[in-house]
Amino acid sequence: MQPEAAIAKDFAPILLPIARLPGHRERLLSVSEVAELLSVSDATVYALCARGILAHVRVLNAIRVAPASVNAMLMSPHRRVGSNG
Numbered sequence: 001m002q003p004e005a006a007i008a009k010d011f012a013p014i015l016l017p018i019a020r021l022p023g024h025r026e027r028l029l030s031v032s033e034v035a036e037l038l039s040v041s042d043a044t045v046y047a048l049c050a051r052g053i054l055a056h057v058r059v060l061n062a063i064r065v066a067p068a069s070v071n072a073m074l075m076s077p078h079r080r081v082g083s084n085g
Helices: 031-038 042-050 067-075
Strands: 057-059 062-065
Touching: 031 042, 031 062, 031 067, 042 062, 062 067
Parallel strands: none
Antiparallel strands: 057 062
16 A cells, blocks of 8 residues: 655645736636637637637646636737637
């Protein structure tokens, strides 16, 4: 039997560098939440992430997006959301 490994109580700062900022407590959004905000499908959000247009992080097998990343994408002069972009 192997000894139990010590597990850090707060592992999010290790996985998400943005969470290391002092006082930073912004909740990350799911793909469905981003899709609703942008009035597009989940598939469109996945495509934006895959093309590098929308900054995101993977937490286990899930994609999460900071609200600031959505704002940055929308403010970009070269943005293209959906097919009407």
